[in-house]
Amino acid sequence: MAYIGDRPGQPSRLLLERDAELAALDTLLTELTGTSGTAPGSGALLAFAGPAGLGKTSLLAEVRRRAVARGCTVLSARGGEQEQGVAFHIVRQLIQPMLATGTDEEHRRMLGSWHDIVAPALGLVADTRGSSPDPQGVRDGLDWIATRFAVQQAPLVVLLDDAHWADTESLTWLTAFAPRVTKLPLLLVVAYRPDELPVDAAAFGKLVERHGTRPFHLVPLTPGGVSRIVRNTLGEEADEAFCRETWAVTGGNPFETVELAAKVAARGLKPQIAHVAELRELASAVKGSGIVERLERLGTSTVRFAWGAAVLGAEATRSLAASVGGLGEAESADAISLLREARILADPAPEASEDDHLEFFHPLIATAVYRAIPAAFRVAMHGQTAAVVSSAGLGAAVTARHLLEMHPESDPWVVQQLREAAREYLRAGAPEAARRCLARALREPPALDERASVLFELGCSALLTEPTTTVNHLRAALDEPVLPPALREAIIYRLAQALGHSDRMAEAAETVAEAARSATDTRTRLHMQAEQFMWNAFRADEEDSPARSRKLARLAEHLTGRDTAERYILGLRAWDAMVRGEPAATALHWAEEALGDGLSWTDEHWGFEVPVLVAMTFVYCDQPGRAEELFGKGIAECESKGWRGAHLSFGYTLLGYIRYRRGRLDEAETLVRGGLKIADRVGHQVPAQYFAIGILIEILLARGRTTEAEELATSYGYGDIVPSAVVYPDSQTVHSELLLALGMRREAELKLKGVGSRLESRGIRNPAWCPWQLHLAQALRSTDPEQALKLASTAVERARRFGTQSAIGQALNALAAVSPTPERTAILGDAVAHLERSPSGYDLACALVDHGIALRRAGLTQDAARQLRRGLEGAVNCGADTLAARARDELDAVGLWPLQSDAVATDSLTAQERQMAEWVAHGWSTARMAKALGLEPLDVTRLLSGICLKTGFDHAGLVRLVLGQPDGKPPMCPGSDGVTFLDR
Numbered sequence: 001m002a003y004i005g006d007r008p009g010q011p012s013r014l015l016l017e018r019d020a021e022l023a024a025l026d027t028l029l030t031e032l033t034g035t036s037g038t039a040p041g042s043g044a045l046l047a048f049a050g051p052a053g054l055g056k057t058s059l060l061a062e063v064r065r066r067a068v069a070r071g072c073t074v075l076s077a078r079g080g081e082q083e084q085g086v087a088f089h090i091v092r093q094l095i096q097p098m099l100a101t102g103t104d105e106e107h108r109r110m111l112g113s114w115h116d117i118v119a120p121a122l123g124l125v126a127d128t129r130g131s132s133p134d135p136q137g138v139r140d141g142l143d144w145i146a147t148r149f150a151v152q153q154a155p156l157v158v159l160l161d162d163a164h165w166a167d168t169e170s171l172t173w174l175t176a177f178a179p180r181v182t183k184l185p186l187l188l189v190v191a192y193r194p195d196e197l198p199v200d201a202a203a204f205g206k207l208v209e210r211h212g213t214r215p216f217h218l219v220p221l222t223p224g225g226v227s228r229i230v231r232n233t234l235g236e237e238a239d240e241a242f243c244r245e246t247w248a249v250t251g252g253n254p255f256e257t258v259e260l261a262a263k264v265a266a267r268g269l270k271p272q273i274a275h276v277a278e279l280r281e282l283a284s285a286v287k288g289s290g291i292v293e294r295l296e297r298l299g300t301s302t303v304r305f306a307w308g309a310a311v312l313g314a315e316a317t318r319s320l321a322a323s324v325g326g327l328g329e330a331e332s333a334d335a336i337s338l339l340r341e342a343r344i345l346a347d348p349a350p351e352a353s354e355d356d357h358l359e360f361f362h363p364l365i366a367t368a369v370y371r372a373i374p375a376a377f378r379v380a381m382h383g384q385t386a387a388v389v390s391s392a393g394l395g396a397a398v399t400a401r402h403l404l405e406m407h408p409e410s411d412p413w414v415v416q417q418l419r420e421a422a423r424e425y426l427r428a429g430a431p432e433a434a435r436r437c438l439a440r441a442l443r444e445p446p447a448l449d450e451r452a453s454v455l456f457e458l459g460c461s462a463l464l465t466e467p468t469t470t471v472n473h474l475r476a477a478l479d480e481p482v483l484p485p486a487l488r489e490a491i492i493y494r495l496a497q498a499l500g501h502s503d504r505m506a507e508a509a510e511t512v513a514e515a516a517r518s519a520t521d522t523r524t525r526l527h528m529q530a531e532q533f534m535w536n537a538f539r540a541d542e543e544d545s546p547a548r549s550r551k552l553a554r555l556a557e558h559l560t561g562r563d564t565a566e567r568y569i570l571g572l573r574a575w576d577a578m579v580r581g582e583p584a585a586t587a588l589h590w591a592e593e594a595l596g597d598g599l600s601w602t603d604e605h606w607g608f609e610v611p612v613l614v615a616m617t618f619v620y621c622d623q624p625g626r627a628e629e630l631f632g633k634g635i636a637e638c639e640s641k642g643w644r645g646a647h648l649s650f651g652y653t654l655l656g657y658i659r660y661r662r663g664r665l666d667e668a669e670t671l672v673r674g675g676l677k678i679a680d681r682v683g684h685q686v687p688a689q690y691f692a693i694g695i696l697i698e699i700l701l702a703r704g705r706t707t708e709a710e711e712l713a714t715s716y717g718y719g720d721i722v723p724s725a726v727v728y729p730d731s732q733t734v735h736s737e738l739l740l741a742l743g744m745r746r747e748a749e750l751k752l753k754g755v756g757s758r759l760e761s762r763g764i765r766n767p768a769w770c771p772w773q774l775h776l777a778q779a780l781r782s783t784d785p786e787q788a789l790k791l792a793s794t795a796v797e798r799a800r801r802f803g804t805q806s807a808i809g810q811a812l813n814a815l816a817a818v819s820p821t822p823e824r825t826a827i828l829g830d831a832v833a834h835l836e837r838s839p840s841g842y843d844l845a846c847a848l849v850d851h852g853i854a855l856r857r858a859g860l861t862q863d864a865a866r867q868l869r870r871g872l873e874g875a876v877n878c879g880a881d882t883l884a885a886r887a888r889d890e891l892d893a894v895g896l897w898p899l900q901s902d903a904v905a906t907d908s909l910t911a912q913e914r915q916m917a918e919w920v921a922h923g924w925s926t927a928r929m930a931k932a933l934g935l936e937p938l939d940v941t942r943l944l945s946g947i948c949l950k951t952g953f954d955h956a957g958l959v960r961l962v963l964g965q966p967d968g969k970p971p972m973c974p975g976s977d978g979v980t981f982l983d984r
Helices: 019-033 055-071 088-101 104-122 135-152 167-184 199-209 223-234 240-250 255-267 273-285 288-296 300-315 318-325 329-341 363-370 374-390 396-405 412-427 429-444 446-461 468-477 486-503 505-518 522-537 546-554 565-582 586-595 609-620 624-640 646-662 665-682 688-701 706-716 731-741 745-762 770-778 785-802 805-818 821-835 840-856 859-876 882-891 911-921 925-934 937-951 955-963
Strands: 044-049 072-077 156-161 186-192
Touching: 019 044, 019 055, 019 186, 044 055, 044 167, 044 199, 055 072, 055 156, 055 186, 072 088, 072 706, 088 104, 088 156, 088 167, 104 135, 104 624, 135 199, 135 665, 167 186, 167 199, 167 429, 186 329, 223 240, 223 255, 223 688, 240 255, 240 273, 255 273, 273 288, 288 300, 288 363, 300 329, 300 363, 300 586, 300 925, 318 374, 363 911, 374 396, 374 468, 396 412, 396 429, 412 429, 412 446, 429 446, 446 486, 486 505, 505 522, 505 840, 522 546, 522 565, 522 609, 546 565, 546 745, 565 586, 565 609, 586 624, 586 785, 609 624, 609 646, 624 646, 646 688, 646 840, 665 688, 688 706, 688 731, 688 859, 706 731, 731 745, 731 770, 745 770, 770 785, 770 805, 785 805, 805 821, 821 840, 840 859, 840 882, 859 882, 911 925, 911 937
Parallel strands: 044 186, 072 156, 156 186
Antiparallel strands: none
16 A cells, blocks of 8 residues: 555655565665675666555655665656646656756756756756757757766666656656666656546556556555554554444545544544444545535635645745735744644655745645636636746746636736747747647737737747648738738748648748749848749659759859858759759859858758758769768757757768768668667658668668568558658669569569659759669660660760769669670779779679679689679678678689788788688688699698798688688688698
């Protein structure tokens, strides 16, 4: 059960009938604290669930007592029925005590680079000029703080009571963080009422249900447990019939049992069967209506004080409750005394000051008192409370909690407070809380000249969570009669953003196009034109893309990049030139012009899309180093401002794509998986996911993990849905590449023909950006070799026009695959020559292996070996395992196993000895080597012994050295003499 007498601040007594819960607690505390003299161990999640009054709070009090006894640091928080709408209320209870004594400078030092991101959520002072972090950025910051504190203050126990009343923002963070506690010295203990969990707490409910026998669902006490409470309170002379009746009227509820026993004692009744009638009468007084009647008997001023405390909730202090209730100092002192004596308010902790927080004896009592206030009077009291807490300097967010309960009255002060609270919530990364405040401000309503601003702010607050709702609010804002030009421009920009995020690209483009046509200010017109060009560039269904490209080119010729609008247009011109396949020098010229002194990724008035396009232009133009530099700065900018949603996902994903194009497949995979993980948190079937999945599939195919790529595509439905927005790499092309790898040539052919039709009509003809022709040529190689050759030849022509070494080399390699055999060697040699001058390490490795194979088939064995060895080295360095295996197989076919040796160990070997070492690694027998060299077996044995002496390796070590696997297992078992193992 709970402690007998579930009273905060009171000495605890014996817990009854909770042996299983306490045993589990002791086990977890032992695991957490480790054995004597050892470091803290592993953490866990422990949950207690049950209806009100079953003793969850008392169990948490026992957790605290036992944790402190074992030397644990304990943090605690409690959900409040009145505070559910206050963002990060639970987080602040947990973390603020850690920061209570520190100065602002100490807080900055403690929180490091996370300070400005999480400070508003923690209730600390932050730079109000900064941009608003996204919710995920704040949650990541809280993860860091909790992890750091868990390590520094280990072992740590965190208690959360009444989790069903926790605010959404805190509970969302806690639900995501909780699975990590098993890897930290942290025990998280929560208590909640399952039947009162809100709908948006479903993920929390599922989390605790997954923990085996936890949560512990508390059950009422047995008749024996109730008897024990009665006799502990009233004496051992209590007869069995009286105890049994107590159990019957309370249902075994520990809270009601304790309260009823206390009432019997206060009344002076003897615990005997003769007083059962009075017992039943008293039982009604410990339930909701009885509590209200008990309060009303204490007098009007005491009732008003209790009501004030109930309305204030977590902010209740003696002075504030007195102000809300309209009481003087003497009246409030008397009221507190009476309320504590009546077991309505809890006794204060020994160290509490006179004006410390007031707490009700039990949450059930707080709920009963609050709900007993007449509805109209309760609304008025919230209004009075809002004024009181505002005057007390508790902030707009605390004030707004009460304003949300009031009826609209056209009060400008209410609108101002709600707007200020919304700004606080946005700075704290709580857009949903901001939306509630602004929606209420709109109903007040605001003054006519303020209404458009409120609608705009309301629309912006819902952009991340409800873009469709944002569209409605912003369109309403545009219809307002009083609309300053700067505000109109901001509304149109956000409206286009919301339409784009709602997969309505055409509407986004038309919205800004109309604004551009009607704009009288040159700067505004340029801004809208830049947005129009951008949204059209992202439209997969744009009707006349070539016309847009021509208009963009003409406009760019007259711009100097003097402001952001001009540089965005120049950036779009660079991207357009690249995808259309204009010379790379042209695209690079415009990209450099667009950059000027830098393009911000986090400018809230411009967006990050164009800066990303400019950076990617450098990638496709064979300048990945420049692109990585831009991405590094952009990612750092996003992280510093707490933008850890879609922006950061794109950053990591596309940085991984750059590494992929450079041939650093392992690094690329790690980065793209990180981007996909973030995208998954953002939402389902969002653009960030399409980017990450497509790039990850390409990486997996390059590494030879076709089955894994197929499973990834299937799990996300990749290829089944064609995005309405332009995605790079093109999703249908990537899916076709996967189909080819799976041997589904016909399916790939049909899909690639659709891609070609779509891109050709738009004038997108750069094979470096979308190599659909190269893949289609591969698909047609067997069924229509003439068309395959034509497609590949066209791609080579386009690549030469674009002019980058990587584009030409890739196209030549594909051309060789569909060309007549006699021509392949020369074409592949040309491909290698171009790729050697490119940054494309993986493509070079592919071309080298293909060239080596062609040379071998042409009978040029030594030249083949050289290219195959180079290709093998490149494949190994890239992490392309299947390509490396292919090179090894080709070398093996003619006994040209590669010598991947340590230079110091093998410098002294002759060419013949190197060849023999390669044969050793491949397990050739002495007889076979003798036949190949035209020597006697005994001579071969002597030569092998000489090789071992020269390199300093025994035969097993020599095998590993040659294979380039110093820790690997050789493919044969050497004999003790180092020679006989060769003669099998």
